[in-house]
Amino acid sequence: MTPIDFRSDTVTQPTPAMREAMMAAPLGDDVLEGDPSVRSLEAKVAELLGKEAALFVPSGTMANLLAVRSQTQPGEEIICDENCHIYYYEAAGFAAVSGCSLRFTRGERGLFTGDDVERLVRHDDEHFPRTSLVCVENTHNRGGGAVWPIEQLADVYGRSTELGLRVHMDGARLWNACAASGLEPADFAEFTDTVSVCFSKGLGCPFGSVLIGDKAAIAKARRLRKVVGGAMRQAGLLAAAASHALDHNRQRIGDDHRRASALAEAIAEIPGLTVDASRIETNMVYFGVDPSLGTAAEFCAKLDDSVRMLDESPQGVRAVMHLHITDDDVARASDLIAQAAGATGSPA
Ligand SMILES: Cc1ncc(COP(=O)(O)O)c(C=O)c1O
Known part of the structure; x- marks a missing residue:
């Protein structure tokens, strides 16, 4: 049987309808006269977020990189959470490409406050770097979604x-934040200068992100996209898939949240595993593994043929819901996880 893949919401395959949308896309050279499908996606996302302009890029990492580089100068400092994606998982692009340092907030679940910003901003003193940017992540990945x-x-x-x-928002999962809160993308974007959104997570597209902001910020980011080799030609093939994902896969994101809660509730009943199911807000379940069951890596390895999950810390495991996960998968995975922990699981 194919393993149930909870490693990430990035593991999805494009559906036949998405592939058809790609094949039907009108195309042009996006670096010369512009690609109509890219332009239409950029306009659609800018409008959805209530901002002036948008820029299509291959990945969330590139969108964040351009956001940071276009809103800072080398030697400046960024205030962000110590567990944010920009720091943790983006190969230190903030340092390598933007020449910036980071100053960390340490709030609960990756969130912080205006007081934190006020406490951490650097005062005008030649000893200090200048603070220029604040980065927030919504939903917060290592903050449990x-x-x-x-x-x-x-x-x-x-x-x-x-x-x-x-203020830049890493909104790779802004769609999840909207589904969970009932707010619109523009409601969150109102309190930011730039936002990056991804199509390759909960929306089930194989690639693609957009950086959104005012005209000046996006014009700068467009030049920088060229510098890092991210300007693509007939990119409408990709933009059409992203557009299809936005039109067809946003409405179902609440199902992922419901399934994450169901999985967490099942895991909470298993001796040796710990999770507070009441804190699951979106599509991610982070749970603890008691050392008597081995390390998180050992626990994941034991299940890898049937349920695939990621060890995120020595005793912490992450399971993420997405487009291909069904209610049956959640029920079956709950039993398999219980068995791996030495509990019986419910009768099949
Ligand atoms: C919160 C967050 N931001 C940014 C990214 C980067 O996206 P990409 O993998 O498209 O570079 C990810 C990827 O998982 C993410 O979780």
């Missing part, structure tokens, strides 16, 4: 703006 409460985001944005700082 946490959603930013809108008042908290408004507070961070208000204080940052007063201090002359720009």
Whole structure:
């Protein structure tokens, strides 16, 4: 039987309808006269987020890289959470390409406050780097898929703006934040200067991100995209898939959240595994493994033929719901996880 793949919401395959949409896309040279499918996706996403302009890029990492590089100068500092994706998983692009340092907030589940920004911003002193940017992540991946409460985001944005700082949101999973909160993308984007969104997570597209912001920020990012080799030619093939994902796969994201809660509730009943199911907000389940069951890596390895998950820390495991996961998968995985932990699981 094919293993149930909970490693990430990035593991999905394009559906036949998405492949058809790609084949039907009108194309042009996006670096010369522009590609109509790319332009239409950029316009659609800019409107959805209520911002002036948008730029299509291959990945979330590139969108974040361009956001940071276009809103900072080498030697400046960025305020962000110590577990954010930009710091943890993007090969230190903030340092390698932007020449910036980071100053960390250490809030619960990756969230922080306007007070944190005020405490961490550097004062004008030649010893210090200048602070220029604040980065928030919504939903917060290593924060367990946490959603930013809108008042908290408004507070961070208000204080940052007063201090002359720009605010970038890594919104790789902004769609999940919207499904969980009932808010629209523009409601969150209002309290940011730039936002990156991904089509390759909960929306089930194989690639693609968009960086959204004001005209000046996006014009800068467009030049920088060329510098890092991210300007593509008949990229409408990709943009059409992203557009299809946006039109067809956004409405079902709530199902992923419901399934994540169901999995967490089952895991909470298994001796030796710990999770607070009431804290599951979106599509991610992080749970703890008691050392009597081995390390998280050993626990995952034991299940790898049937249920694939990632060890995220020595005793912590992550399971993520996505387009290909069904209610049956969740029920079956719950039993298999219980068996691997030495509990019996429910009768088949
Ligand atoms: C929160 C967050 N931001 C950015 C990214 C980067 O996206 P990509 O893999 O498309 O570079 C990811 C990838 O999983 C992510 O989880």
